[in-house]
Amino acid sequence: MSKRLRSSEVCADCSAQDPCWASINRGILICDECCSVHRSLGRHISQVRHLKHTPWPPTLLQMVETLYNNGANSIWEHSLLDPASVMSGRRKASPQDKVHPNKAEFIRAKYQMLAFVHRLPCREDDSVTAKDLSKQLHSSVRTGNLETCLRLLSLGAQANFFHPEKGNTPLHVAAKAGQTLQAELLAVYGADPGTQDSNGKTPVDYARQGGHHELAERLVEIQYELTDRLAFYLCGRKPEHKNGQHFVIPQMADRRLSLDLSELAKAAKKKLQSLSNHLFEELAMDVYDEVDRRETDAVWLATQNHSTLVTETTVVPFLPVNPEYSSTRNQGRQKLARFNAHEFATLVIDILSDAKRRQQGNPLTGSKENVELILKSISNQHSSESQDNDQPDYDSVASDEDTDLETNAAKSNRQKSLDSDLSDGPVTAQEYMQVKNALVASEVKIQQLMKVNINLSDELRIMQKKASKLEKQSSVSESDYDNPTTPLELEETGSGRKGRQRSVLWQGEGSIPEDADTAPSSSLPSTEDVIRKTEQITKNIQELLRAAQENKHDSYIPCSERIHVAVTEMAALFPKKPKSELVRTSLRLLTSSAYRLQSECKKTLPVETCPTTDIQLVTQQVIQCAYDIAKAAKQLVTITTKENNN
Known part of the structure; x- marks a missing residue:
């Protein structure tokens, strides 16, 4: 969806005129230069889209515009608005500043370190807990005040909070009240449209009951956003959710390559199918992030002045490190960038096929294999010569110098997948x-x-x-x-x-x-x-x-x-x-x-x-x-x- 920029719009980070990008989860508009820094931070920090050259769900764009126009940027620059900050020498970036290090340092401080966000008291006697914030969020989403909800989310309120007395989540409340933009904001922060309340009803059910049919349809789209995005990336088509079609499984354009499956490729597919639901979801989310990186790269290259691309360090060659993930997972995420078009398409199709199988409840029994082996298998299936997967092409990832950390990470993966394993069959003694x-x-x-x-x-x-x-x-x-x-x-x-x-x-x-x-x-x-x-x-x-x-x-x-x-x-x-x-x-x-x-x-x-x-x-x-x-x-x-x- 295209958008005509108004002359009053400026970049939230450096105040440059006519910003062309948006950070969805921050509710702001940003210029090309600042966007290059946002992209290098990773989607866990900032989710960017081009305002004109990227498809937008209309209500998602409206949500970002509303937050921007209502001063969402003041949430991220709270302490900078204090006159004392000027006295201390702290200031925001300006359009004339260099991208590196000036703008980059400011943007990292603002969004990665949250250096300027208002902080609640930390003393035990008067601290506000995440539960209190989440209850405030639960009440606020019935209104149209988006910036209040974004402020609560920035302070630690949980989008998927299940209210113990009310027996539902904020998304149930927003759907029942017909608050479409609140639903968009909650979804950006991880709210699940498929969550059932104490009566067994989902937010989609409440939207339909209240006559909010467009909201109900949008919630279904959000529920299948991951698989829809993967399918659209390969074939430019999404399923017709209105007609009960929830998956599109593209076929390889080159039938000879799709039929010529090596033993390694077959083994990789079996390993993919034998992953626990939790590990499969992690892999699917990582592939989703890689799709976003590749699509954003294409838009970036198409919209930039190519003479500056050589001198500016604006390239994001692989997924940035997410400190909340294990080093093994971060390394696997970065290796996705090595996949050529055919290898990556093979992986995407396998994930779409298995997502459909799992959603329809067709079980497969098997041992749980390391996701790293799956990535390595698929990346090698059509290569004429093997690649050295250990060459230092990537960002440094949290070191596993001590075997204890590696052991803990492995245990963490096994334990985190336990709840998912319960749905696949009985838990073994092991x-x-x-x-x-x-x-x-x-x-x-x-x-x-x-x-x-x-x-x-x-x-x-x-x-x-x-x-x-x-x-x-x-x-x-x-x-x-x-x-x-x-x-x-x-x-x-x-x-x-x-x-x-x-x-x-x-x-x-x-x-x-x-x-x-x-x-x-x-x-x-x-x-x-x-x-x-x-x-x-x-x-x-x-x-x-x-x-x-x-x-x-x-x-x-x-x-x-x-x-x-x-x-x-x-x-x-x-x-x-x-x-x-x-x-x-x-x-x-x-x-x-x-x-x-x-x-x-x-x-x-x-x-x-x-x-x-x-x-x-x-x-x-x-x-x-x-x-x-x-x-x-x-x-x-x-x-x-x-x-x-x-």
Whole structure:
């Protein structure tokens, strides 16, 4: 659907005139340059569409326009509207700013770190829980006030929240009230149109009962959005849901290739069919994201000034890392970009065929295979020569240096799929024992981490004593310990405490920003300063581990925020561009682990809707992140002590 832009419309991020793109889940319009950054963040951060050259469901476009016109951008720039932010030097990007690093740093801070979003109090005595926010959302969706609902969602309200007293979800309420735009917004944030209320009715049922037939039809489209998008990508056609047709399975244009199935391809298809429902859904969602990336790429290349494509780093060659996914899944997602047109079409057709089979309830028994094997099998089925799947073509993915993390990820996949397995057949004794053993392993891991942190504290005290003696004997000038970067106060997310360095807060997933104007620096902070910050990190980690041991899951988020503040302050001691590769690697591990820790802790918000097993899985990942932070901090202490003594 085309759209005529009004002259009053400006980019939400840099205020450039005539924005041509929209970020659907943020409710904003953005220009080409800012869109290039949004695309690099991934769909879990920003879902972009071109306003003119991408097909739009009319009500979805209307939802974005309504949010934009009603000031949705103020949700993401709340603290920037405070006059005090001008005094502190914090400002939004301008049209004249360079895309990298200026606009990119601002956009990452705004949407990835949520650095400017209004934060609710974190103290236990007056904190507002996710349940409270979700109940407010449940009430608000019966009205037409979209920006209120977006604000609640941005604060942690759950789109699929099941109201214990009302016995339904926000989408049931919106459908019954005929609030089409609210339904669109909820769906963007993951609301399921197929969810049944306590009476066994879906939002589609209530929309039809209320005479909201267009809304009912749109909800059905949303329910089948994934398979519809995959089918449209291959053949430009969608099923006629009005007539009861819910799937279109395209055929290969080249019949010879479609009939010439190798044994490897047949094996891949069998493995796909034997996946649990949960793992199959994950693979289908990853393929959906890859379809979106390829389609958006095509629109991007068709609408850009090709002379600038060579100089601007605006290409998104594969799916960006999602820190909420395991490293194995992220690596598999990125490898989807290697599939040529025929290989990718084969995978899409197989997924559509199996989605139809599963929806119609045709069971298949078989072992659960690794999704990675399926991707590898399909990508090799028509290749004349094998490819090296380990070559470093992709973004760095959270490292699995410790076998414990890989084991936990495997256990996580098995346990998460347990609920889906229940619908496929009885749970075996082996599956039951896997879940039971994982719960026991979680408690053991907590005990181990407690011991590790106690040992780390002891080592720090010893190193601090040694450092004090060495510094008294040393004749090194004080200037050698200066931080060569300019401090800049920034409000830390949800804590009210201050960081000291813009590049640290705006680092996104932990990467150390490259600044062309800053030469690599070999100077390091004093050992005493590093030890002092490490002790603060260790103290906060011990507090988090105690909360894990005592099952105080509501303490995870405030603990993780205190750890993030301590990590930020420690990272700020070091140069923006350290000369030492060891320092850069350790800083990267430190900051990325703190970022992942916050992401994992946020998963505990809807505690009342999660089974105990899910909380234990989150706890495992939280403990692993805490371990990585402690390890990186210890590395930095060791490196700093060694360098300062030389």
